[in-house]
Amino acid sequence: MNVAKNWKEYKILDMANGKKLEKWGNIVLERPDPQIIWKEKVFPELWKSANATYHRSKSGGGAWQFNKNVPQRWQVHYKNLTFNIKTMGFKHTGLFPEQAVNWDWMIEKIKNAKRPIKVLNLFAYTGGATVACLSAGAEVCHVDSSKGMTSWAKENVVSSGLEKKKVRYIVDDVVKFVNREIRRGNKYDAIIMDPPSYGRGAKGEVWRFEDNISELIKLCTKVLSKNPLFVLINSYTTGISSTVLANLLKLNMPSFGKISCGEVGLPMQNSDLILPCGIYGRWEK
Secondary structure, three states: OEOOOOOEEEEEEEEEOOEEEEOOOOOOEEEEEOOOOOOOOOHHHHHOOOEEEEEEOOOOOOOEEEEEOOOOOEEEOOOOOOEEEOOOOHHHOOOOOOHHHHHHHHHHHHHHHHHOEEEEEEOOOOOOOHHHHHHHHOOEEEEEEHHHHHHHHHHHHHOOOOOOOOOEEEEEOHHHHHHHHHOOOOOEEEEEEEEOOEOOOOOOEEHHHHHHHHHHHHHHOOOOOOOOOOEEEOOOOOOOOOOHHHHHHHHHHHHHHHHHEEEOOOOOOOOEEEEEEEEEEEEEO
């Protein structure tokens, strides 16, 4: 388990009854989490501090209940990175703070490479990994099928003072884009992918993790440079083990690399409890 311990502006205050109580800067949110199956609140008095609570509906989806003032958008910082946060549909905020462990890892790999690095960030969402890689000096191609999420990523890049760095934003279906890059002969030194369990591309293309991830990894090997630095796969798909990601990398990546896998998690403050948040597989030179 790799735990994101270095946050100063994000904290889990408590966890119980399928929900986590989190502090994002000065804003406290109560959100559902399926991993929290225990009922005991460690700090029951803190739950009264929630600015907003996300309630699931029985018919699917849900809605935010605002108990106190919540700005339409606010910022949190991780080291020298700045991210814009807002309460979205389906409980999200536009950032997965547990990914800080992967940001730190990527930043270190890029800086230690001592050479120009081109990164391909697939299913790039609001650009957490894009911002991290740009801050380390890499050139990034940011690909996501959502125009809105890509615009949000641009805002995060600007807020982090990285708008003059080399970054290309592509709104497209990931598989179609990689196939085009293969035909163009474009190559990348590092590839990041954070595929959803299920999704649709810019033109309605259907993505299912179990059906499509293996073929995508194979495609991506065709856009790797002759001197690749790393490949990182993140997943939140229920029922998939990190060992599955490691196996996929072993079957497809060059044998001269090192493969590792595991979970990412978040600590609860003033406690030894850890919230598991997802899995990763890494290939590195």
